[in-house]
Amino acid sequence: MTHATRIVAVVAVLTALALCVPVQAQTPAADALRVRAEAGDAEAQLNLGFRYDIGRVVPQDHAEAVRWYRLAADQGNASAQYSLGFNYNTGQGVPEDAAEAVRWYRLAADQGLATAQFNLAFMYANGRGVSQDAAEAMRWYRLAADQGHAAAQLNQGSIYYFGLGVPEDNAEALRWFRLAADQGVAGAQAFLGQMYARGEGVPQDYTQSVAWYRTAAGAGLAAAQFALGASYMSGQGVLQDDVEAVSWIRKAAEQGHAGAQVLLGGFYWNGQVIDQDYKQAAIWMRASAEQGETLGQYMLGTAYEKGRGVPQDYTEAHKWFNLAAVSGDAEFATARDQVATMMLPAQIAEAQKLAREWQAAFDAR
Numbered sequence: 001m002t003h004a005t006r007i008v009a010v011v012a013v014l015t016a017l018a019l020c021v022p023v024q025a026q027t028p029a030a031d032a033l034r035v036r037a038e039a040g041d042a043e044a045q046l047n048l049g050f051r052y053d054i055g056r057v058v059p060q061d062h063a064e065a066v067r068w069y070r071l072a073a074d075q076g077n078a079s080a081q082y083s084l085g086f087n088y089n090t091g092q093g094v095p096e097d098a099a100e101a102v103r104w105y106r107l108a109a110d111q112g113l114a115t116a117q118f119n120l121a122f123m124y125a126n127g128r129g130v131s132q133d134a135a136e137a138m139r140w141y142r143l144a145a146d147q148g149h150a151a152a153q154l155n156q157g158s159i160y161y162f163g164l165g166v167p168e169d170n171a172e173a174l175r176w177f178r179l180a181a182d183q184g185v186a187g188a189q190a191f192l193g194q195m196y197a198r199g200e201g202v203p204q205d206y207t208q209s210v211a212w213y214r215t216a217a218g219a220g221l222a223a224a225q226f227a228l229g230a231s232y233m234s235g236q237g238v239l240q241d242d243v244e245a246v247s248w249i250r251k252a253a254e255q256g257h258a259g260a261q262v263l264l265g266g267f268y269w270n271g272q273v274i275d276q277d278y279k280q281a282a283i284w285m286r287a288s289a290e291q292g293e294t295l296g297q298y299m300l301g302t303a304y305e306k307g308r309g310v311p312q313d314y315t316e317a318h319k320w321f322n323l324a325a326v327s328g329d330a331e332f333a334t335a336r337d338q339v340a341t342m343m344l345p346a347q348i349a350e351a352q353k354l355a356r357e358w359q360a361a362f363d364a365r
Contacts, residue, residue, distance in 0.1 A: 030057045037068060045072035046080045053083070053092070062093030073104065081108035082116040089119070089129075098129030109140060117144035118152045134165055145176065153180035154188045161191065170201030181212070189216035190224040197227075197236070206237030217248060225252035226260040242273040253284060261288035262296040269299070269308075282309030289320060292362055297324035298332050305339050314343050318351035323358060 030051070036044035049068030052061045066087050072080030085104030088097045102123050108116030121140035124133045138159065144152035157176035160169045174195055180188035193212035196205045210231050216224030229248035232241045246267060252260035265284035268277045282303045288296025301320030304313045321336035340348055 027057065037071075040071075040075075042072040042075040042077040042080065045069070045075075046077055046083070049080065049083065053087075062087065064093075066093035073107070076111075078108040078111040078113040078116065081105075081111075082113055082119070085116065085119065089123075098123070100129075102129040109143075112147070114144045114147040114149040114152070117141075117147075118149050121152070121155075138165055145179075148179075148183075150180045150183040150185045150188075153177075153183070154185050154191075157188060157191060161195075170195065174201040181215075184219070186216040186219040186221040186224065189213075189219070190221055190227065193224065193227060197231075206231070208237075210237035217251075220255075222252040222255035222257040222260065225249070225255070226257050226263075229260070229263075246273050253287070256287075256291070258288045258291040258293040258296065261285075261291075262293050262299060265296065265299060269303075278303070278309030280309070289323075294324045294327040294329065294332065297321075298329075298335065301335060301339075305335075314339050315347050315351045315354070318343060318348060319354045319358070322352065322355045326359075 033044050033048055033051075037048045045068045048058075049065045049072065050056075051058050052065035052068065054060065058064075066084065069080045069084040069087065073084045081104045085101045085108065087093050088104060089101035090096065094100075102120065105116045105120040105123065109120045117140045121137045121144065123129050124140065125137035126132065141152050141155050141159075145156045153176050157173045157180060158164070159166060159173075160176065161173035162168070174192070177188040177191045177195070181192050189212045193209045193216065195201055196209035196212065198204065202208075210228065213224045213228040213231060217228045225248045229245045229252065231238050232245035232248065234240070246264070249260045249263050249267075253264045261284045265281045265288065266272075267274050268281035268284065270276070282300065285296050285300040285303060289300045297320045301317045301324065303309050304311075304317035304320065306312065310316075317339045318336055321332055321339060324332035325336050343351070
């Protein structure tokens with residue numbers, strides 16, 4: 001969670017501080033704030049705690065921030081209760097204590113603070129500091145969403161889209177995604193792009209799909225960059241353009257999107273749009289394969305089998321084909337069995353051992 005999240009809760013700070021004012025000019029104001037805080041003004045205590053938390057005008061001191069938050073929270077200040085819960089949740093200024101975080105989040109949430117409601121929902125959803133309870137998590141998410149909390153609205157959209165604890169309802173999902181998208185949430189924008197592309201809850205409209213993908217991609221969301229690249233490849237909703245397709249797919253791949261990585265590896269492998277480069281192909285195939293992308297594993301196995309971009313190594317080829325075949329794809333299993341015909345029994349045993357070790361390490365992540 002970022003400082004931006006906390007700023008949403010500590011609304012008063014946004015009006016109390018002028019970012020363009022020199023530090024020296026703010027010192028008298030800080031002194032006046034301290035006087036009010038020491039006199040028991042809860043809002044001043046909250047704001048002074050926030051200053052200590054981020055090191056604004058005063059030296060950063062999380063323990064001192066917690067002290068002032070607690071004074072304000074004990075007076076019932078909801079934003080201070082939320083901030084104190086946040087510090088317990090993250091272990092800033094106090095020992096990390098999820099149960100104590102839940103206690104303070106609940107006090108703020110009961111007063112209607114949307115950010116606290118969202119965080120309390122997260123704690124219930126993940127069983128952190130409280131027994132896991134999906135129904136209670138959904139209740140708090142809904143309360144936050146109804147107040148306009150953008151991340152909670154995205155969550156509500158996902159609940160209805162995937163039918164998590166409720167019947168699938170594309171129309172309701174679309175409504176919540178649109179509310180979050182209008183607040184600039186890239187994930188919601190990408191969902192809208194997908195729903196327009198598939199005609200889910202709305203008439204199929206590739207132009208609208210591309211428009212939403214582009215907005216989310218411009219915000220840096222890798223999944224949207226990949227989807228936008230795929231749109232340029234297919235020419236659906238936009239003029240077909242391989243150069244633009246590669247550009248967006250590369251952006252997504254560089255952010256770690258496994259599907260984009262395997263596709264970029266394929267571009268290098270086949271010499272499509274970009275110059276053929278087996279070494280680059282193998283690099284991107286490996287990046288994808290290591291994330292568990294089965295097509296990336298199959299392609300990396302092919303690279304090892306043929307010795308393209310990597311030294312020829314049937315043991316490594318068998319390992320990656322074997323891992324890909326776990327998906328149940330007959331083509332991957334056939335590739336494994338074919339390379340096995342060129343191997344000694346000891347090599348096959350070694351490849352199977354390497355595959356088991358890789359899978360165990362991957363599952364333990």
